Amino acid sequence: MRKILTLLIVLTFSGMALAQSTSQTLNKLAVPQSPAFSITDITPGLAQVPGTPKAFALGVAQSVQQSGSLFPNNFSAQFAPVWWIAPNGLNVYDFLGINKNTHKDNPWGGIKYTMLSVAFINKDLIPDNATTTQKVYALGLHTNLFRIYRKHSRDTTRAQYLVKRLKDWHDAVQTEFDNDALLIAQLSRYQFKHPEDTAAASKMISKLGESRSTDIMKQINDAIAEKPLFNWDIAGAVAVYGVDDETVKTGRTAVWTQLSTYIPLGNISNGNYFTLSAMGRYLADNFEKNDKGVIGLVNNKDIGANAGFEFNRLSISVESLYRFASQLGGTENRTVGVLNVRVSDNLIVSGSFGKDFAGPNKLISVFGINLGLGKEKVTLP
Numbered sequence: 001m002r003k004i005l006t007l008l009i010v011l012t013f014s015g016m017a018l019a020q021s022t023s024q025t026l027n028k029l030a031v032p033q034s035p036a037f038s039i040t041d042i043t044p045g046l047a048q049v050p051g052t053p054k055a056f057a058l059g060v061a062q063s064v065q066q067s068g069s070l071f072p073n074n075f076s077a078q079f080a081p082v083w084w085i086a087p088n089g090l091n092v093y094d095f096l097g098i099n100k101n102t103h104k105d106n107p108w109g110g111i112k113y114t115m116l117s118v119a120f121i122n123k124d125l126i127p128d129n130a131t132t133t134q135k136v137y138a139l140g141l142h143t144n145l146f147r148i149y150r151k152h153s154r155d156t157t158r159a160q161y162l163v164k165r166l167k168d169w170h171d172a173v174q175t176e177f178d179n180d181a182l183l184i185a186q187l188s189r190y191q192f193k194h195p196e197d198t199a200a201a202s203k204m205i206s207k208l209g210e211s212r213s214t215d216i217m218k219q220i221n222d223a224i225a226e227k228p229l230f231n232w233d234i235a236g237a238v239a240v241y242g243v244d245d246e247t248v249k250t251g252r253t254a255v256w257t258q259l260s261t262y263i264p265l266g267n268i269s270n271g272n273y274f275t276l277s278a279m280g281r282y283l284a285d286n287f288e289k290n291d292k293g294v295i296g297l298v299n300n301k302d303i304g305a306n307a308g309f310e311f312n313r314l315s316i317s318v319e320s321l322y323r324f325a326s327q328l329g330g331t332e333n334r335t336v337g338v339l340n341v342r343v344s345d346n347l348i349v350s351g352s353f354g355k356d357f358a359g360p361n362k363l364i365s366v367f368g369i370n371l372g373l374g375k376e377k378v379t380l381p
Contacts, residue, residue, distance in 0.1 A: 026052075026376045027221055027345045033370075034059050034076040035140030036119035039237035039254050039283070042074050043368060045319045045338045045352060046256060047277045047306035048142065048233050052095070052224055053115050054346065054372035055083030061368035063123075076119040082112050083376055092166065092378040096223060098159045105159045110144025117142070117237075136251065140237035147228040152268070162223055169216040169380065216380065227262035227273050227310075234258075241287070249286065256281030256302075262310075275317065277306040288325075299326040304334075313342040323357055332357045336364055346372040 030051025037043040042061045059076040082090070093100045097109020121136040149158040234257045241251040260277040264270075281302040288298035301324045308317025320335040336354030343349055348370045356362045 026224060026378060030054070030372075032057070032078070032115065032142065034078055034117040034119060035142045035235040035237040036117040036138035036239075037061060037074070037076050037121075037140075038235070038256075039138055039140065039239050039252050040119070040121050040123060040136055041356065041364075042119070042121055042123065043350075043352065043366065045306065045317070045336060046258065046279050046281060046302075046304075046321065047260075047275075047317065047319055047338075048235070048258060049227075049275075049310065049315065049340075052110075053078070053080045053113055055080050055374035055376055056372070058371045058373065059119075059368060061366055063364075063366050073122045074119070075121075076117055078115050078117040080113055080115050082114075083374065090378055092220065092380055095378045096159075096162060096220070098162060100163070103157075103160050103163045105149055105157065107146050107148055110147055114141065114143035116140070121239075134251075135242035136239050137242075137248075138237055138239040140235065142233065142235040144231065145234050146230075146232040148230040149226065150229040150264075150268075158223065158226070162219070165216055165219050166380065220378065222269055225271050226268055227264075227275075229261060231260040231262070232257070233260070251287055252283060252285050254281055254283040256283075265309075271310075271312045273310045275306070275308050275310055275315075279304055279306065279321075281321075300324070308338070315340045321357075334364075 030049065030053050032048055032051065032053050033043055033045065034057075037059060038046055042063070043059075057078040059078070061074045061076075063074075094112075097106040098104070099106060117138075117140040119136075119138040119140070121138065123134065123136055151157050152161045234255070236255040237252075238250065238254075239252045240248050242248050256279060258277050258279040260275065262273045262275050265272040265274060279302075281300075283300040283302065284297065285300060286297050287295055288300075289295050302321045303324075304319065304321035306317050306319040308315060315338075317338050318335070319338060320333060323332040323334070325332070334355060334357050336352050336356075338350065338352050340348055340350045350368045350370070352364055352366045352368075354364045356364045
């Protein structure tokens with residue numbers, strides 16, 4: 001009778017342990033562009049590539065036009081608070097924005113990955129006769145407001161495909177446990193009266209399905225890298241200038257939005273896309289020269305587009321913005337080419353070259369590095 005009772009306890013505990021989750025590290029998260037950089041035009045492109053962001057990212061950028069040491073003097077940091085709130089990992093369904101019961105994608109699922117950014121910049125942003133740079137401090141926010149994914153086949157959505165893969169993995173782990181008589185016998189030795197027994201048994205059970213988890217994690221990571229059919233991002237930032245050693249003034253305030261579509265080139269799993277984005281921005285600049293030559297507040301409305309190609313570790317695009325300013329006659333435009341190379345899963349090197357709006361420096365030539373930090377995990381149910 002005691003053996004039967006012990007076996008029932010083992011089976012009950014193992015079911016609970018299997019129902020709990022196995023944590024797996026993600027390796028295809030995004031290291032996005034910082035809005036705190038964008039508002040100061042340190043990184044001249046506005047377009048954001050969709051993706052689930054890293055918990056923490058560092059960025060450095062240097063313009064060829066900036067004099068002085070070759071050591072970069074423009075730095076940014078970005079934080080995704082959701083990873084700090086759940087340091088042990090998110091449930092895979094919550095992470096992917098999938099309703100476990102209805103097997104549908106949540107189009108608002110990207111909001112939870114809202115990123116906050118800060119930047120410390122040295123740049124001449126005041127169009128006066130002086131050529132000295134200002135110490136600029138910027139705060140920014142970026143979020144994915146809405147997204148829609150394409151179907152994986154005529155009758156299967158992305159969410160249904162992933163739910164099926166997760167169920168296959170769970171069933172395989174359960175079958176592996178049921179057929180492992182040695183493991184069941186080892187677990188039967190525990191009385192589960194002490195926390196040490198529970199911890200030891202959990203460690204033994206956690207090894208189940210390791211070979212299958214590699215396959216499912218590849219499919220999950222591929223889903224992370226998959227670009228949506230339609231994507232809507234919004235961002236905002238504010239920058240203050242250290243005009244002199246004792247005076248700090250608000251320089252720029254901006255909000256902008258981006259609508260994008262991503263057309264796969266061949267199989268979705270290849271990660272190759274043609275990208276097309278339309279964007280608009282409102283930027284209030286307190287230190288812009290108007291038609292009368294007076295430096296003051298100018299309200300700018302920018303509208304433009306970005307087009308390019310994204311491959312597995314390389315992306316290249318061209319972006320053009322047209323500016324309509326309330327205190328300026330006519331329009332101005334900015335056109336830049338942007339190249340991004342993913343050197344490793346967490347390191348992206350970028351370069352931009354082109355023509356800026358009117359200002360102290362119209363030629364754009366910028367080199368930058370974005371480094372993602374952290375080991376983000378999801379838990380497989």
